[in-house]
Amino acid sequence: MKDMLVRLLELPDISDLEAKLQTNGVIIRRPIPPEKSFVVDWVFEHFGQYWKNEVETAFSSLPVSCFIAQQGNEILGFACFETSAKNFFGPTGTKESERGKGIGKVLLIKSLEAMREMGYAYAIIGGVGPAAFYESTVGAQVIPGSEISIYQHLIRNKP
């Protein structure tokens, strides 16, 4: 897994995409502390224990350092930042049945905008899976030598 670097100064405009999602009843916003267990349980159910632990960390700051996509009472996706290291974006995920609709892109860019407002000019996308997603949405580039990362000695579940 490699890390990627993304420039925050010229992020794409997502207002049309966000408006389109809203027309379909999908809103993207920061959750608030009373919702913590709902968000954490949803992330555990869809993406497992590591990401559950990270999203829990997001609720230890105010405002909460994550965004969710919501349709009525259903969570469709989430994105966190500064939950594994300072200046790191991630983890993020969209419910499998909802992928390809622009939810991941809006979650990503709203999170990056929040990081820019924190004072960062660049952000690091930690331990990337789908590099092509980050390249095409925000022009992120792989950081040379980043295979050896903060995740290299993670404690794993015992078999």
Ligand SMILES: CC(C)(COP(=O)(O)OP(=O)(O)OC[C@H]1O[C@@H](n2cnc3c(N)ncnc32)[C@H](O)[C@@H]1OP(=O)(O)O)[C@@H](O)C(=O)NCCC(=O)NCCS
């Ligand atoms: C990666 C992920 C969050 C994308 O969410 P999504 O809601 O499907 O993304 P979007 O619909 O906003 O996609 C935006 C664009 O990225 C492209 N894209 C989405 N996933 C992609 C992928 N895995 N690889 C390459 N391009 C991808 C889409 O085709 C779309 O392109 P377009 O704007 O030209 O139509 C989602 O696939 C996911 O949850 N994957 C599993 C968890 C994961 O790997 N998270 C990232 C950890 S680093």
